[in-house]
Amino acid sequence: MDIIKIENLTKDYGQNRGVFDLNFSVKKGEIYGFLGPNGAGKTTTIRHLLGFSRPDKGNASINGMDCWLKPRIIQEKLGYIPGEMALPDNMTGGKFIQMIAELRGLKDMTFSNELIKRFDLDVKTNLKRMSKGTKQKIGIVVAFMHDPEILLLDEPSSGLDPLMQAEFIDLVREEKSKGKTILLSSHMFDEVEKTCDRVSIIKQGKIVTTINVKDIEHRNKKTYEIKFASLEDLKKFKTLEFDVIEYNEEKSRVKLEVCDKDINLLINSLNNYKIDYISEIKYTLEDYFMNFYRGENK
Amino acid sequence: MSKTILKQSVRNNYKIWLVITLVLCLFLTMIFAAFNLRDTGEGENPISFTILTLLTTSFYGMIALIIPMIYSIFVGNRLIAREIDSGIMSSTLNTPITRNKVIITKAVFFISSIILMMAVLTLVGLLMDSIFNTDLDISTYLLINLGLTLYSLAVSGIVFLSSSIFNKSSNAMALGAGLPLLFYVLALVASLEDSFDFLKYFSLNTLFNTTNIVAGSNYIIPFIAMFVIAIGTYVASVICFKNKDLPI
Numbered sequence: 001m002d003i004i005k006i007e008n009l010t011k012d013y014g015q016n017r018g019v020f021d022l023n024f025s026v027k028k029g030e031i032y033g034f035l036g037p038n039g040a041g042k043t044t045t046i047r048h049l050l051g052f053s054r055p056d057k058g059n060a061s062i063n064g065m066d067c068w069l070k071p072r073i074i075q076e077k078l079g080y081i082p083g084e085m086a087l088p089d090n091m092t093g094g095k096f097i098q099m100i101a102e103l104r105g106l107k108d109m110t111f112s113n114e115l116i117k118r119f120d121l122d123v124k125t126n127l128k129r130m131s132k133g134t135k136q137k138i139g140i141v142v143a144f145m146h147d148p149e150i151l152l153l154d155e156p157s158s159g160l161d162p163l164m165q166a167e168f169i170d171l172v173r174e175e176k177s178k179g180k181t182i183l184l185s186s187h188m189f190d191e192v193e194k195t196c197d198r199v200s201i202i203k204q205g206k207i208v209t210t211i212n213v214k215d216i217e218h219r220n221k222k223t224y225e226i227k228f229a230s231l232e233d234l235k236k237f238k239t240l241e242f243d244v245i246e247y248n249e250e251k252s253r254v255k256l257e258v259c260d261k262d263i264n265l266l267i268n269s270l271n272n273y274k275i276d277y278i279s280e281i282k283y284t285l286e287d288y289f290m291n292f293y294r295g296e297n298k
Numbered sequence: 299m300s301k302t303i304l305k306q307s308v309r310n311n312y313k314i315w316l317v318i319t320l321v322l323c324l325f326l327t328m329i330f331a332a333f334n335l336r337d338t339g340e341g342e343n344p345i346s347f348t349i350l351t352l353l354t355t356s357f358y359g360m361i362a363l364i365i366p367m368i369y370s371i372f373v374g375n376r377l378i379a380r381e382i383d384s385g386i387m388s389s390t391l392n393t394p395i396t397r398n399k400v401i402i403t404k405a406v407f408f409i410s411s412i413i414l415m416m417a418v419l420t421l422v423g424l425l426m427d428s429i430f431n432t433d434l435d436i437s438t439y440l441l442i443n444l445g446l447t448l449y450s451l452a453v454s455g456i457v458f459l460s461s462s463i464f465n466k467s468s469n470a471m472a473l474g475a476g477l478p479l480l481f482y483v484l485a486l487v488a489s490l491e492d493s494f495d496f497l498k499y500f501s502l503n504t505l506f507n508t509t510n511i512v513a514g515s516n517y518i519i520p521f522i523a524m525f526v527i528a529i530g531t532y533v534a535s536v537i538c539f540k541n542k543d544l545p546i
Contacts, residue, residue: 050392052544075394082392086385086546090310096389102302103393142389 003028003181008058011044019044019205026183031176033196034185035289041205042185043083046152079148081156085135087127093138094123100142112145132159151182169194189286201289216285220260223281228252229274237273300395300403307407311373318369319415323422325361330426349432354508366450371475374457377404379470388546401539405532412454416447442511448524449506453478455531462535465545
């Protein structure tokens with residue numbers, strides 16, 4: 001069942017900014033990654049889901065309800081971490097969390113306190129004096145504390161130190177195991193790769209490509225870098241038939257793409273040469289998407 | 299109405315409210331004191347003006363208009379446009395609290411704070427009258443303060459509407475502060491130079507005419523007009539805020 005649904009969503013801010021005829025949906029219990037350069041339309045999409053923007057065309061819906069028309073009902077089951085935490089400057093973190101809980105009508109603060117402890121958040125500091133990372137932790141607590149069914153996370157781990165980033169990834173995975181539906185917009189491939197089921201890349205307001213993260217993990221083709229002891233060896237080796245993706249005479253090095261079933265063939269053939277090393281180059285989401293970031297694939 | 303948002307609005311704005319109210323009451327007190335110390339001109343040329351004349355010419359013509367206007371401009375801007383501009387409205391609206399509830403609560407706070415300010419001012423005046431024995435015409439005095447309240451509410455409505463229309467605090471400020479100040483200047487120019495008399499038709503300030511109130515004529519329709527402007531601008535603010543795109 002589709003929990004989050006974007007249909008033909010168009011919002012034109014002029015100068016190619018906005019989103020154009022966007023379509024995607026997120027199923028129950030799924031984590032959907034949203035990647036793309038700055039200004040690609042990620043936040044615009046999320047704004048529609050929050051009911052902050054009225055679409056020019058098409059619509060955004062959550063649980064089958066139009067986000068523009070039914071924000072109150074939707075917000076009850078929604079948690080959101082904004083791309084930029086903007087907090088009032090005249091209260092402590094604890095007071096702010098308390099205030100949002102009041103606005104939500106949330107009385108049970110058990111999970112909130114757990115999160116505060118888990119992320120080592122000092123709630124006595126005034127919001128004004130908080131670092132970016134600490135503010136981000138406030139955002140995490142506020143977004144998760146009411147145990148929402150749906151989470152919209154806009155670059156949620158920006159500003160967090162590596163330890164806390166890892167903690168956050170754990171949190172997201174736990175929430176997924178509870179059956180939460182999550183839309184995660186991020187620049188961090190690592191984070192997306194570790195959490196998401198499906199990932200779309202968005203550019204200039206359009207989805208360029210969508211991929212199952214599992215397909216990346218379980219590719220049956222791998223890339224190897226082989227460094228030969230001498231250039232002669234490399235030159236002789238060249239005649240064999242593998243997919244060469246990089247050929248460097250200067251460093252007498254070659255990069256090959258080899259299907260798993262052909263790996264013995266490669267090893268056997270390498271027997272005849274003197275090599276310095278062979279190493280697998282892990283193919284990541286980053287490699288896959290970098291092309292789209294740079295704009296080579298249109 | 300949301301109690302939490304009301305509390306937050308009070309917390310954010312009570313200091314400026316206190317300062318403005320205090321300054322306003324100080325000015326009023328000074329005028330009563332000055333009247334008390336006046337040279338009564340016994341003998342040949344007795345000066346025969348009342349405290350009400352002094353109040354309408356010195357206090358209600360400028361200070362009583364401008365000082366509450368400053369409060370309205372700052373607070374009206376802070377209540378909405380600044381929260382949108384800085385993005386802090388986002389955390390409020392990312393709860394089951396609707397836009398309607400947010401803006402209505404803020405409007406109620408704004409209106410109440412101005413009415414309370416005017417009530418305090420009126421009471422301080424009555425108190426000063428009994429202290430200094432200035433023989434104030436109380437019913438006219440109350441009527442003038444009612445007029446001032448309506449005028450200040452109309453100004454606050456303009457600021458509030460501007461704050462609801464614009465997402466940038468600076469733009470909201472430009473219209474919200476610019477328009478009331480322009481009204482003030484137009485009324486001033488119209489009163490100073492006969493050939494510019496027509497300008498008074500373009501100013502809100504014309505509706506609050508103390509001379510007419512003292513004379514007891516032609517003040518009811520202007521009062522109603524100010525009331526309508528106040529209600530109209532607040533209603534427009536709610537509609538506008540409810541339907542616009544929020545860049546947060």
